[in-house]
Amino acid sequence: MSSVLYDTPGPRAKRRNLLYSALFLVLLAAGVWWALSMMAEKNQLTAEKWSPFVTDSAIWTTFLFPGLGETLKAAGLALVIALPLGALLGIGRLSDHAWVRVPIGAVVEFFRAIPVLVMMVFASAMFVQFTTIESEVRPLYAVVTGLVLYNASVIAEIVRAGILSLPAGQTDAAKAIGMRKGQTMRYVLLPQAVTAMLPALVSQLVVIVKDTALGGAVLGFSELLFQIRSITANYGANTIAAFTVVALMYIAVNGLLTRFAGWLERRLRQGGKSSGATVDITDIDTELGGGVAEEVAVRKGHGTGT
Amino acid sequence: MFDFLDNPQYDLLGAFWVTVQLALYSALGSLILGTLLVGMRVSPVPLMRGFATTYVNAVRNTPLTIVLIGCSLVLYQTLGITLAGGDSKTIGFRMAVLGLAAYTGTFVCEALRSGINTVPVGQAEAARALGLSFFQVLTLIVLPQAFRSVIAPLANVLIALTKNTTVAAAIGVAEASLLMKEMVENESDSLLAVFGVIAFGFVLLTLPTGLLLGWVAKRMAVKR
Numbered sequence: 001m002s003s004v005l006y007d008t009p010g011p012r013a014k015r016r017n018l019l020y021s022a023l024f025l026v027l028l029a030a031g032v033w034w035a036l037s038m039m040a041e042k043n044q045l046t047a048e049k050w051s052p053f054v055t056d057s058a059i060w061t062t063f064l065f066p067g068l069g070e071t072l073k074a075a076g077l078a079l080v081i082a083l084p085l086g087a088l089l090g091i092g093r094l095s096d097h098a099w100v101r102v103p104i105g106a107v108v109e110f111f112r113a114i115p116v117l118v119m120m121v122f123a124s125a126m127f128v129q130f131t132t133i134e135s136e137v138r139p140l141y142a143v144v145t146g147l148v149l150y151n152a153s154v155i156a157e158i159v160r161a162g163i164l165s166l167p168a169g170q171t172d173a174a175k176a177i178g179m180r181k182g183q184t185m186r187y188v189l190l191p192q193a194v195t196a197m198l199p200a201l202v203s204q205l206v207v208i209v210k211d212t213a214l215g216g217a218v219l220g221f222s223e224l225l226f227q228i229r230s231i232t233a234n235y236g237a238n239t240i241a242a243f244t245v246v247a248l249m250y251i252a253v254n255g256l257l258t259r260f261a262g263w264l265e266r267r268l269r270q271g272g273k274s275s276g277a278t279v280d281i282t283d284i285d286t287e288l289g290g291g292v293a294e295e296v297a298v299r300k301g302h303g304t305g306t
Numbered sequence: 307m308f309d310f311l312d313n314p315q316y317d318l319l320g321a322f323w324v325t326v327q328l329a330l331y332s333a334l335g336s337l338i339l340g341t342l343l344v345g346m347r348v349s350p351v352p353l354m355r356g357f358a359t360t361y362v363n364a365v366r367n368t369p370l371t372i373v374l375i376g377c378s379l380v381l382y383q384t385l386g387i388t389l390a391g392g393d394s395k396t397i398g399f400r401m402a403v404l405g406l407a408a409y410t411g412t413f414v415c416e417a418l419r420s421g422i423n424t425v426p427v428g429q430a431e432a433a434r435a436l437g438l439s440f441f442q443v444l445t446l447i448v449l450p451q452a453f454r455s456v457i458a459p460l461a462n463v464l465i466a467l468t469k470n471t472t473v474a475a476a477i478g479v480a481e482a483s484l485l486m487k488e489m490v491e492n493e494s495d496s497l498l499a500v501f502g503v504i505a506f507g508f509v510l511l512t513l514p515t516g517l518l519l520g521w522v523a524k525r526m527a528v529k530r
């Protein structure tokens with residue numbers, strides 16, 4: 001297991017690594033002990049604060065699962081609406097006509113530069129002012145609107161990068177057999193681009209799932225994070241326990257999605273059906289928001305993967 | 307339409323200044339944390355590698371909202387950690403910086419790790435042949451080059467961080483999005499103008515950062 005930074009350890013290096021491991025373990029244990037003693041001091045470790053999660057199924061059926069359901073519902077809706085919208089915007093940005101390309105580019109860059117939270121708050125206020133959407137479902141509408149506006153523009157960039165990742169010869173060949181621009185896009189470019197950008201789209205879903213939590217914190221949308229409030233109210237101020245369980249649920253869901261994206265990427269590369277190019281999400285969007293008109297890097301084959 | 311801007315009740319510049327401060331302090335914190343994490347992640351000590359990997363994977367999959375509210379509700383209100391005291395406003399600000407840095411540090415770590423992969427193996431081999439230790443190879447040879455090659459991804463992280471500071475509104479830090487929330491409640495007849503002003507502020511913060519750091523990235527890139 002030699003790497004850039006160190007050789008395969010010999011006997012001395014092995015001993016040294018063992019020593020460092022032991023030191024680090026002591027440090028880690030001290031940290032954990034400090035945290036636990038802190039929690040014990042504030043009575044957060046007592047059994048009745050943690051046991052409901054194991055013994056009382058009502059805590060799951062009344063709070064946690066419905067909350068997770070709302071989270072997934074908002075994320076799913078946002079993805080389903082943002083996907084076609086983003087595809088249109090992405091293709092529009094590649095248009096030959098400046099009057100299509102430039103305004104769409106401006107719209108995409110604008111919505112990418114603004115925080116999702118700001119769009120959610122604005123959407124919520126707009127719904128109050130101009131629509132008759134009932135107050136129970138308004139948070140869901142506002143959250144989905146904010147997520148769609150933002151993620152459609154990110155997906156547009158993913159689609160654009162996916163199409164640009166294809167070799168130029170594809171378009172030339174399509175032209176040579178007399179395909180029109182629309183046909184080239186529909187029959188040649190898009191189907192191949194979809195495979196290149198699928199992993200990036202799944203990774204974007206992780207961002208969407210995480211962003212739904214904003215709705216709970218700011219707009220009172222009853223998603224998973226929002227349930228902590230009800231749980232601590234009903235089960236004796238078990239803040240830390242509730243937080244731990246909810247965080248673990250998010251980590252589990254998003255971890256599965258991340259793994260799925262990785263599996264998809266490896267599979268697509270081996271399949272040999274794609275051009276071997278994949279869109280690298282980290283260059284488009286590093287979390288709740290990407291950057292400005294950075295040219296989106298496209299990773300060809302086995303590039304400098306992480 | 308824009309007369310709400312003259313209302314002394316709304317300190318627009320002050321709110322955006324808090325946003326900028328949040329972004330700068332957390333950027334510094336996340337840079338330090340990210341460098342430490344990446345050092346552990348590529349180190350020859352398995353336990354450190356495991357710890358850093360677990361931390362990065364766990365935190366990256368947790369919503370920032372959870373991290374920030376956790377800092378406020380768990381660390382401050384439940385455990386009574388105040389980070390050197392002060393009134394609840396300064397504590398809230400520090401908790402926001404702590405949460406943002408803890409979260410963004412993982413993205414800095416991942417960016418740096420991909421930067422380390424761009425350094426040719428021969429360089430490290432040469433460095434080892436000269437007798438440099440792991441720590442020396444990392445800090446003298448590899449990291450300086452890695453940093454130069456990841457300025458563009460780090461710029462993206464910084465821009466994302468600037469936008470992420472809005473989440474601090476969830477724990478009551480008086481930054482731009484909290485002011486916007488207040489304004490849309492009171493100025494319902496000029497919603498679009500309020501949105502326009504706040505949006506313009508964020509565009510003004512993020513766009514030049516991206517352009518400037520993009521230019522720096524091109525100049526600093528190690529030509530290979």
